[in-house]
Every structure is written in structure tokens, then in C-alpha cells.
Amino acid sequence: SAVISQKPSRDICQRGTSLTIQCQVDSQVTMMFWYRQQPGQSLTLIATANQGSEATYESGFVIDKFPISRPNLTFSTLTVSNMSPEDSSIYLCSVDDTGYAGYTFGSGTRLTVV
Amino acid sequence: QKEVEQDPGPLSVPEGAIVSLNCTYSNSAFQYFMWYRQYSRKGPELLMYTYSSGNKEDGRFTAQVDKSSKYISLFIRDSQPSDSATYLCAMSAYSGAGSYQLTFGKGTKLSVIP
Numbered sequence: 001s002a003v004i005s006q007k008p009s010r011d012i013c014q015r016g017t018s019l020t021i022q023c024q025v026d027s028q029v030t031m032m033f034w035y036r037q038q039p040g041q042s043l044t045l046i047a048t049a050n051q052g053s054e055a056t057y058e059s060g061f062v063i064d065k066f067p068i069s070r071p072n073l074t075f076s077t078l079t080v081s082n083m084s085p086e087d088s089s090i091y092l093c094s095v096d097d098t099g100y101a102g103y104t105f106g107s108g109t110r111l112t113v114v
Numbered sequence: 115q116k117e118v119e120q121d122p123g124p125l126s127v128p129e130g131a132i133v134s135l136n137c138t139y140s141n142s143a144f145q146y147f148m149w150y151r152q153y154s155r156k157g158p159e160l161l162m163y164t165y166s167s168g169n170k171e172d173g174r175f176t177a178q179v180d181k182s183s184k185y186i187s188l189f190i191r192d193s194q195p196s197d198s199a200t201y202l203c204a205m206s207a208y209s210g211a212g213s214y215q216l217t218f219g220k221g222t223k224l225s226v227i228p
Binding site for chain 2: 110
């Protein structure tokens with residue numbers, strides 16, 4: 001399965017600032033997925049990032065708040081903009097290298113907004 | 115009713131016990147059924163997947179799917195302290211254009227006590 005490197009692993013940020021999370025995959029993949037994991041909640045898909053096109057956002061998530069870049073087939077970034085304490089969560093990138101959505105996940109970014 | 119229901123626990127068992135983890139679902143379109151294991155401060159790791167009703171065994175782990183009852187289970191035999199983690203069920207349904215949509219349960223936190 002693919003190996004995903006995600007960074008930073010954790011950060012503490014001031015409200016109103018932005019944080020960019022990077023995700024590097026060791027193989028070329030068509031789609032990359034960004035998830036949010038809040039305590040006591042299911043993993044929630046934020047958006048799907050395709051190389052060469054705009055990311056597709058799920059209901060409740062908007063590009064102004066979570067801009068995504070996908071410059072090539074092995075790399076993607078997610079920015080959490082104008083952060084508030086409600087954005088404190090774990091953010092995960094993932095790829096589907098199985099064909100049936102058996103995703104491989106990065107180790108996650110634990111974000112705390114103060 | 116949520117699409118996937120999973121008891122969050124926590125579940126605490128003595129070493130060597132048989133563990134049973136369960137999820138129910140409501141969407142008949144789900145085709146693949148997966149179990150992920152997530153250690154603290156790590157991303158989810160795909161443990162097992164099944165496609166049809168029945169049992170699938172991998173070492174100490176057995177995944178069971180009953181599509182008629184919309185119920186899936188993961189059994190862990192001879193549980194070890196190293197099995198202590200959060201276990202997430204996940205299910206995927208074909209969403210068109212060669213891709214699958216993945217839906218997660220909230221996860222069950224398991225502690226195996228030596």
C-alpha cells in the first residue's frame with residue numbers, strides 16, 4: 001500500500017491565523033482525500049483533490065475556509081484559514097490504492113486553535 | 115438515523131479475551147465493509163475488508179458481514195495489549211465514474227488489560 005507523509009504532525013495556532021498541512025505520497029495517485037476527525041465523531045470528508053482540477057468540497061465545507069492545492073500526482077496541501085477554536089481537530093489526508101475505497105491514511109495533523 | 119452506527123465504548127477486556135466489535139448500517143448500497151485500527155496519535159490503518167456476506171479470517175481477526183440484517187462484526191481472539199486502539203468500521207458504495215464513497219462509524223475504543 002501507499003506510504004503517506006503528512007506534516008506538521010501537530011501545531012498550536014492563534015485564532016485568526018492560517019495553517020497549511022502538507023501531504024506527500026510515495027506513488028502517483030489520481031485522487032487524494034482530506035478528512036477531519038473530531039473527538040467522538042466519525043471521520044468527515046472535507047474534499048477530494050484531483051490533480052489538474054478544482055477540489056470537490058463536501059456539504060458544509062467551502063474553498064475560502066479550506067483551500068486545497070494539488071500541483072502534481074504525489075502531493076497536496078490543505079490550508080485551514082482564519083482559524084477559530086472550533087477548527088481544533090485532527091486533519092488527515094488519504095488515498096485509495098485499493099479501488100474500493102480501502103483508503104490509506106497519513107498519520108494526521110493535530111491542530112489546536114487558542 | 116445515521117447511515118452507520120457504532121458503539122463508541124470504551125470497551126475494556128482482560129488479555130486473552132475474545133473481543134466483539136459491531137456496526138449496523140442502513141444503506142443497502144454499501145458493497146465493501148472495512149475495519150480500520152487507529153492507535154493513539156496515528157492515522158487509521160486498514161485492518162480487513164469484506165465484500166459479501168459471510169466470514170473472513172486473518173490470523174486472530176475475523177470479520178463478519180450479514181447483509182440481510184445490515185450488521186457487521188469484528189472478532190479478535192486471544193486479545194493482546196497491543197490490540198488496544200480505536201477500531202472504526204467503514205463501508206463504501208459505488209458513487210459513479212469508477213469511484214467509491216466511504217462512510218465511517220464513530221469508532222470503538224478498546225483497551226486490553228494485561
